[in-house]
Amino acid sequence: MNLIVNGRPLSLSTESSERTSLQDLIDHLGLTDKLVIAEVDKQIVDRGLHSQYILQEDMKIELVHFVGGG
Amino acid sequence: MLKIGPHAFHSRLLLGTGKFPNFEIQKEAVAVSEAEILTFAVRRMNIYEPQQPNFLEMLDLEHYTLLPNTAGAATAEEAVRIARLAKASGLCDMIKVEIIGDARTLLPDPLETVKACEMLLEEGFIVLPYTSDDVVLARRLEQIGVHAIMPGAAPIGSGQGIINPLNLSFIIEQANIPVIVDAGIGSPSHASYAMELGADGVLLNTAVSGARQPVQMAQAMKLAIEAGRLAYTAGMIGAKRYATASSPSEGLLNS
Numbered sequence: 001m002n003l004i005v006n007g008r009p010l011s012l013s014t015e016s017s018e019r020t021s022l023q024d025l026i027d028h029l030g031l032t033d034k035l036v037i038a039e040v041d042k043q044i045v046d047r048g049l050h051s052q053y054i055l056q057e058d059m060k061i062e063l064v065h066f067v068g069g070g
Numbered sequence: 071m072l073k074i075g076p077h078a079f080h081s082r083l084l085l086g087t088g089k090f091p092n093f094e095i096q097k098e099a100v101a102v103s104e105a106e107i108l109t110f111a112v113r114r115m116n117i118y119e120p121q122q123p124n125f126l127e128m129l130d131l132e133h134y135t136l137l138p139n140t141a142g143a144a145t146a147e148e149a150v151r152i153a154r155l156a157k158a159s160g161l162c163d164m165i166k167v168e169i170i171g172d173a174r175t176l177l178p179d180p181l182e183t184v185k186a187c188e189m190l191l192e193e194g195f196i197v198l199p200y201t202s203d204d205v206v207l208a209r210r211l212e213q214i215g216v217h218a219i220m221p222g223a224a225p226i227g228s229g230q231g232i233i234n235p236l237n238l239s240f241i242i243e244q245a246n247i248p249v250i251v252d253a254g255i256g257s258p259s260h261a262s263y264a265m266e267l268g269a270d271g272v273l274l275n276t277a278v279s280g281a282r283q284p285v286q287m288a289q290a291m292k293l294a295i296e297a298g299r300l301a302y303t304a305g306m307i308g309a310k311r312y313a314t315a316s317s318p319s320e321g322l323l324n325s
Contacts, residue, residue, distance in 0.1 A: 006114045030120035035127075037158050038224050039110075042151075044158045052128070062114065064155055068096075069111025069141055070086030070253075070277030 004014075004060045012055075024052040025061065037064045074164070074248055075196035075217040077135060079106045082265070083295045084137065084250060085288070086275025093125055095284050100129075103288035109137045109273065111151050123143050131161065137198065139166040146185035153190055165190060166220065166252075167199040176226040176253075180207050184214065191215050200252050203237040209306060212247055219245060220252035220273060223264060227276040229256025232263055242268040258294030261300070264308065265298025 001012045001020055012028060014020045020044055026036050038045045038053075039062040045053045056063075072079040085105035090096035100108065108129075116122055126136075138156035143149035145171065153165040167186050171179025183199050184207075190197050196217045201207055203221040211219055221241055224230035231254065232238060242249045248270035255261050255274040264272050272295055281287035 006117055010117075029117045031115065031117070032121070034115070034124070035159060035161075036115065037155050039155060043083045044154055046158060047160055062155075063117060064112050065115050065124060066136070066138060066156070066159065066161075067111040067113045068087040068090065068125055069139055070109055070273075 001053065001057055003055065003058070006061070006063055014031050020055045022053040022061070023057060025055060026050060026063070029063070031063065035065055038062065039064070072225070072248060074198065077164070079135070080104075081106045081292075082299055083261075083292055084109065084252075084271055084273035085278065086210040086273065087125055088275050088279060090119075090284060093123065093128055096125060097128055099278055099284045099288040102135075102285050103278070103292050105292075106133070107135050107137050107164075107273075109139055109275070110156075111139055111141050112156050113142075135164065137166050137307040138162060139168045140186070141168045141170070141184075143169050144171070144179070144182070145169065146182045146216050149182070149186040150189050150193075154193075154194060155184075158193065163194075164196040164198060164217075167197060168183070172267050176203055177222070180204065184210060187211060187216050188214055198250070203234050203241065204282040205237055205240045208241045208249075209244060209270060211244075212245060216247065216252055218248040218270070222253035223260065224254025224313045227280075228254050229277060230254050231256055231260035232267075235263070235267060238264070238269070238281040239267050258290045261291050262294040262298035262301075265295055266301050268302050271295075 001014050003010050072082050081104050083105045083108040085103050086109045140149035149169050169179045169182045170176050187197050187199050198218045200220045201227040208219045223232045250271040250273050251264040251269045252273040255277050261272045278284050278287045
C-alpha cells in the first residue's frame with residue numbers, strides 16, 4: 001500500500017486480504033508507545049479510534065506530536 | 071490565583087519549553103520555576119527515528135497544564151488546524167493562538183489572529199492569543215470572548231524587555247480578563263516590571279533556556295515575577311520630580 005506519511009511517500013507491505021489500520025501503520029513505524037496525534041486526508045482521527053480506522057491507497061497521513069516551543 | 075477560563079493557577083510564570091540545552095537541565099529548570107503552565111509546539115514526528123526522546127514523556131502531566139501554541143501558522147485556517155491537532159491529544163483544552171505575520175520581527179498578524187480566535191472559541195477552546203501591544207486589538211479580542219490576552223513585550227526571543235510600557239498599562243487597565251505578557255522578556259527586571267504594571271502573568275522561554283545557567287535563571291524569573299506581583303498589590307509610590315526626606319524635619323540638632 002502506498003501512502004504519503006508526513007509529506008514523504010511510504011510503501012507498506014501488506015497481505016492483500018488484510019485491512020491495514022492506522023494503528024498498524026503507527027506500530028510499523030515503531031511509534032506504538034508514543035503519544036501520536038494523527039490526521040488522515042486533513043481529518044483528525046481520535047486517538048481511541050486508530051485501530052478502527054482503515055487506510056486506503058494514496059491516503060495522506062500526518063503523524064504529529066508535541067515538541068518544545070514557546 | 072491566576073484564573074484562565076475554568077483553570078486556576080498559583081504560579082504566574084508560564085514557561086516555554088523550546089531550545090533548552092538538554093532534557094535534564096530543562097526538567098530541573100521547569101521544577102525550579104514552579105511554573106504550572108508549559109507551552110509546546112505541534113510538529114511532525116520524525117518517523118525515521120521513532121525512539122527519539124520527547125520532553126513531554128519526562129513530565130508528570132498531573133502537575134502541569136499544557137498550553138500548545140499554533141506556531142508555524144501564517145493564517146487563521148492553519149492555526150485552527152494545529153489547534154485541533156493539539157486538542158486531539160486529549161491532554162489540553164487551552165491554545166495559544168500564534169499567527170506570525172512578519173518573518174523578520176515575528177510579529178503577529180492581527181487580522182488572522184482575530185479570525186482564528188473566533189473560530190476556536192466557536193469550537194469550545196480556551197483561547198489565549200499572542201498579540202502585539204495594540205490597545206484596541208486587545209479590547210476587540212476580549213469582546214469576542216478570548217480567555218486571556220497575551221501582548222508581546224518585544225519581538226520573540228529578542229530579550230529587549232517592555233518596549234511600550236504605556237500601551238501595556240492601557241491594555242492592563244481596560245482588561246477584564248488576564249493579561250499575560252508574552253515574548254521579548256530578557257531579564258528578571260523585565261519580568262518584574264511587567265508584573266509591577268499589573269500584568270497577571272508572564273510567559274517566557276528564551277530568557278531561561280538561553281541563559282548560561284538556565285536552572286538558576288528559572289529561579290531568578292520566578293522570584294522576579296513574585297516580587298513584581300507583590301509590589302503591584304502592595305501599591306507603589308508614584309515617581310516625583312524632587313526629593314522627599316525620609317527622616318523627620320523636626321528635632322534637628324542645628325535648629
